[in-house]
Amino acid sequence: MAWRTGFGAAVRAAKVTPGSTVAVFGIGGVGVNAIQGARIAGASKIIACDLKPQNLDIVKTFGATHTVNVGDGDTVEALKDLTGGFGVHFAIDCTGNTNAASTAWQGTRRGGTTVVIGAFNPKKELVLPAGGFHRVGKTLKGSFYGDVHPFRDFPIIAQLYLDGKFQLDELVLSRIGLDQINDAFDSFHDSVSINVGRTVVEF
CATH class of the missing domain: 3.40.50.720 (NAD(P)-binding Rossmann-like Domain)
Structure with missing residues (x-):
């Protein structure tokens, strides 16, 4: 994560x-x-x-x-x-x-x-x-x-998100289907691809 x-x-x-x-x-x-x-x-x-x-x-x-x-x-x-x-x-x-x-x-x-x-x-x-x-x-x-210790730190991060201090939604670069997953992997090695965040695979 x-x-x-x-x-x-x-x-x-x-x-x-x-x-x-x-x-x-x-x-x-x-x-x-x-x-x-x-x-x-x-x-x-x-x-x-x-x-x-x-x-x-x-x-x-x-x-x-x-x-x-x-x-x-x-x-x-x-x-x-x-x-x-x-x-x-x-x-x-x-x-x-x-x-x-x-x-x-x-x-x-x-x-x-x-x-x-x-x-x-x-x-x-x-x-x-x-x-x-x-x-x-x-x-x-x-x-x-x-x-990070999950039991200690996950609630802290969650509260920071709820308080608008930690940006999670903005980390989603795109939402794709499973058939597009290879394109997402390829983008990691693309010299011009933006990779500030993550691609979400929706089932």
Whole structure:
């Protein structure tokens, strides 16, 4: 469930604090809800990082205050430019891409936290800069389903939805029949397809 994983990544795993700065890498179904979680947690600056311009446009309606296209220039420098040269307090990687996770780490300020929520290819390696590593005091954290506990967190999310603070209806990109399911799978790999949300199969 992308909505619980993304929400949990920000609220439970990263423990985003009011007034903090947050970068979210990978603005798909999980990333957009990490942005919602950061907004609900009171982050002052929420930076969406993705390759797709169409995703970056839409995600502003879910709470992103700034966007960075990771295909344009130096993403780490862009994050530092948006945070007074320091980097973000919290970075959340939802891509499953080790290069993106490394960039998220480098874009996190000293004492900050980088949370990896995406599933890596087990044959890949995560490479981090070793210079000054012992001085930065940063935390790199893996998270399984956003560290969410259903009995504790589902009622909270449901109430946030009922109160109009958590957008669920807007996450439905389209409703299709079972005969169209392959088209929905194909859209995940389409470089121009909007994937901020999920397709619902109606029986």
